Amino acid sequence: PAAEAVVAVRAGALVDTVAGRVLSDQIILIEGERVRAVGPSGTVSIPAGAQRIDLGRATVLPGLIEAHAHLTSDPFRAGYQGLGVSAIREALYGAKAARDTLEAGFTTVRNVGAGAYGDVALRDAINDGDIPGPRLLVSGPALGIKGGHCDNNLLAPDFNYTAEGVADGPWAARAKVREVVKYGADVIKLCATGGVLSKNTDPGVQQYTFEEMQAIVEEAHKLGRKVAAHAHGAEGIKQAIRAGVDSIEHASLIDAEGMRLARQKGTALVMDIYVDEFILAEGERAGILPESLEKERKVGQLQRDNFRRALAAGDRIVFGTDAGVYPHGTNAKQFAYMVQYGMTPMQAIQAATVNAAELLGWQDKVGSLTPGKYADLIAVEADPLKDVSALTRVSFVMKGGRVVKSAAPSATVG
Ligand code: ARG
Structure with missing residues (x-):
């Protein structure tokens, strides 16, 4: 079988829902439909040939x-x-x-x-x-x-x-x-x-x-x-x-x-x-x-x-x-x-x-961007931790490693 597609998403800010805090400048490495690694930019090695999606300054959250x-x-x-x-x-x-x-x-x-x-x-x-x-x-x-x-x-x-x-x-x-x-x-x-x-x-x-x-x-x-x-x-x-x-x-x-x-x-x-x-x-x-x-x-x-x-x-x-x-x-x-x-x-x-x-009962599949879970993620342009209504204006949606919606003004895909 063909190797699974690898995608590297860069997030200016990432909400860590498990720890309850926001991390800046993170890479989410996705293989197929699942998250493989998450960490600060520069610490996660991105395989050659990976697709890159830069979400700029947007805040990224799990779906x-x-x-x-x-x-x-x-x-x-x-x-x-x-x-x-x-x-x-x-x-x-x-x-x-x-x-x-x-x-x-x-x-x-x-x-x-x-x-x-x-x-x-x-x-x-x-x-x-x-x-x-x-x-x-x-x-x-x-x-x-x-x-x-x-x-x-x-x-x-x-x-x-x-x-x-x-x-x-x-x-x-x-x-x-x-x-x-x-x-x-x-x-x-x-x-x-x-x-x-x-x-x-x-x-x-x-x-x-x-x-x-x-x-x-x-x-x-x-x-x-x-x-x-x-x-x-x-x-x-x-x-x-x-x-x-x-x-x-x-x-x-x-x-x-x-x-x-x-x-x-x-x-x-x-x-x-x-x-x-x-x-x-x-x-x-x-x-x-x-x-x-x-x-x-x-x-x-x-x-x-x-x-x-x-x-x-x-x-x-x-x-x-x-x-x-x-x-x-x-x-x-x-x-x-x-x-x-x-x-x-x-x-x-x-x-x-x-x-x-x-x-x-899906804590092993969804709810956080953790290695092994589904690569379900969204992005919002405004800071939802300051104004939670930002979540009514979702600009980017990925489900299982596939982009479902991409209206993010700051996103660059390469
Ligand atoms: N499906 C619910 C019911 O009929 C709706 C209740 C809506 N009202 C509310 N305040 N949550 O009972």
């Missing part, structure tokens, strides 16, 4: 990781408008969303909830090289109770519709885990409480019982899959953590005991504190139900205040935004909120790199 997205969801077809969208149409929409998300600098995405295994198809199409997109870790349909947040409650009983992830009772829930794993799920998503965007559910109310969640977690872990639990209400959050889930999604109304339990059990909190802005500004036009807008007005600010408290309490917070509720590719808008509510820019970057990689 960003989004831990909570719905790539097959079009934000402007919410509520009843979404009922006319076929699963095949959703998958095609997902191809566009995947490209937009990758070009925005997110080289890895955990997709937590999609109908008809559209996310599995998307993952496989990207991995086969048919379409561009981030590395995907996907759940397939989300598990939940009948009539709950992960069901679809929009239609009259005459239509007799139940979402494919619905499974009531510990054994049915266990069987559903086996089913979604059979059809390609890498991770299991469950709904522990009601939600904002579903009809006739209350975010504060627990849905799956402790016994059901315990069964799901046991089966999922046995099969080597982690579990992500949608949970807004304080009691549902605590029961999900006690049942052993790996992450709490949203965590809006988490209380002090929930924060303590999360620390004890090492449960990550994936708090989507940007999306409120989009829902309240654009939701009505997008088709979001009036009752959902009402629920959002109740939980949005509480979630942001609890983000600040959970951070201060020392909980592990991972970057996840619920993209698909708002437009794909604008995920990085959330960084500014994470800083506004208490993180340093470095902490926010770590939440979307090393810490997210660990939650995904």
Whole structure:
């Protein structure tokens, strides 16, 4: 076989997400799809014939990781408008969303909830090289109770519709885990409480019982899959953590005991504190139900205040935004909120790199530019450690050693 292509990327500044510091004038040596060496310019020997990419004064970071997205969801077809969208149409929409998300600098995405295994198809199409997109870790349909947040409650009983992830009772829930794993799920998503965007559910109310969640977690872990639990209400959050889930999604109304339990059990909190802005500004036009807008007005600010408290309490917070509720590719808008509510820019970057990689179980593949990991990297022209919103203007993206986007004014390729 032919020798793998060697690329030397020079970075004026490089964010070391493991140590939490910025290194100046670094060379990242890439062989094939992986990082081979990283070090100060002059100390890394660049083989003759290597391609050179000089990113000038830009700041280079490992590719960003989004831990909570719905790539097959079009934000402007919410509520009843979404009922006319076929699963095949959703998958095609997902191809566009995947490209937009990758070009925005997110080289890895955990997709937590999609109908008809559209996310599995998307993952496989990207991995086969048919379409561009981030590395995907996907759940397939989300598990939940009948009539709950992960069901679809929009239609009259005459239509007799139940979402494919619905499974009531510990054994049915266990069987559903086996089913979604059979059809390609890498991770299991469950709904522990009601939600904002579903009809006739209350975010504060627990849905799956402790016994059901315990069964799901046991089966999922046995099969080597982690579990992500949608949970807004304080009691549902605590029961999900006690049942052993790996992450709490949203965590809006988490209380002090929930924060303590999360620390004890090492449960990550994936708090989507940007999306409120989009829902309240654009939701009505997008088709979001009036009752959902009402629920959002109740939980949005509480979630942001609890983000600040959970951070201060020392909980592990991972970057996840619920993209698909708002437009794909604008995920990085959330960084500014994470800083506004208490993180340093470095902490926010770590939440979307090393810490997210660990939650995904992909700490050996992504999250830092370390020899052996994938050569997934991005560049921004302004300093994200001074102004984290610089991450909304990514000028260069490389995934697995291949340049995906190169709009960097300072880049020279030779
Ligand atoms: N998918 C979530 C739900 O319907 C969205 C919650 C959005 N609101 C928020 N403040 N994070 O429950």
